[in-house]
Amino acid sequence: MNIQSYKKKNGKTAxxxxxxxxxxxxxxxxxxxxxxxxxxxxxxxITQITIDLNKRQIASPS
Structure with a gap:
């Protein structure tokens, strides 16, 4: 997990x-x-993705 900043064409940082x-x-x-x-x-x-992935792993049988 690495959050990076970048400049959009309109000059704003995202x-x-x-x-x-x-x-x-x-x-x-x-x-x-x-x-x-x-x-x-x-x-x-990222937190929401982690929660969703954990739910999916618990719900799917191995």
Whole structure:
């Protein structure tokens, strides 16, 4: 999890992240999101993704 800032074409600063979710069929898989107005919004999205992934792992039989 690494939150990065970047400049949009209109000059505003936005934030993006890439979140590692594991290997799928031998390949590394990531979730990428961008366009957040603040680091706090990006952190909140990462937290929500983590919760959703944990629910999915618990719900799916092994």
């Amino acid at each position: 934030y993006k992240f890439r979140f590692y979710i594991g290997k799928v069929q031998g390949k590394d898989r990531y979730i990428k999101r961008s366009g957040f107005d603040s680091k706090a919004e990006a952190r909140s999205a």
